[in-house]
Amino acid sequence: MxxxxxxxxxxxxxxxxxxxxxxxxxxxxxxxxxxxxxxxxxxxxxxxxxxSYKANTIASKNSPAYWDTNEEPTTSQYELFKKFDSFGEA
Known part of the structure; x- marks a missing residue:
């Protein structure tokens, strides 16, 4: 195309x-x-x-999981995204 x-x-x-x-x-x-x-x-x-992002810029601390918690047991969007806050840092 x-x-x-x-x-x-x-x-x-x-x-x-x-x-x-x-x-x-x-x-x-x-x-x-x-x-x-x-x-x-x-x-x-x-x-x-x-x-890249920081957890506090995309999720409330009270936001529940929207994913299958059998696959990813973290029950809070904020807590899951916080695991990746170091992305791109030395």
Missing amino acids: SIFNEEPFLIAEIGVNYYDIAKKENISNMDAAKLMVKEAKDAGCNAVKFQ
């Missing part, structure tokens, strides 16, 4: 799901992030965007 005779520029979004990949593949978080970048490239993406 082309728009104005140019191919679209595809951007893959990588959030904190790389933590799950690292755990599943038994690799470091950095290696998981690199793997996801490679997979995005192999899928035809031109770039990747890393999403």
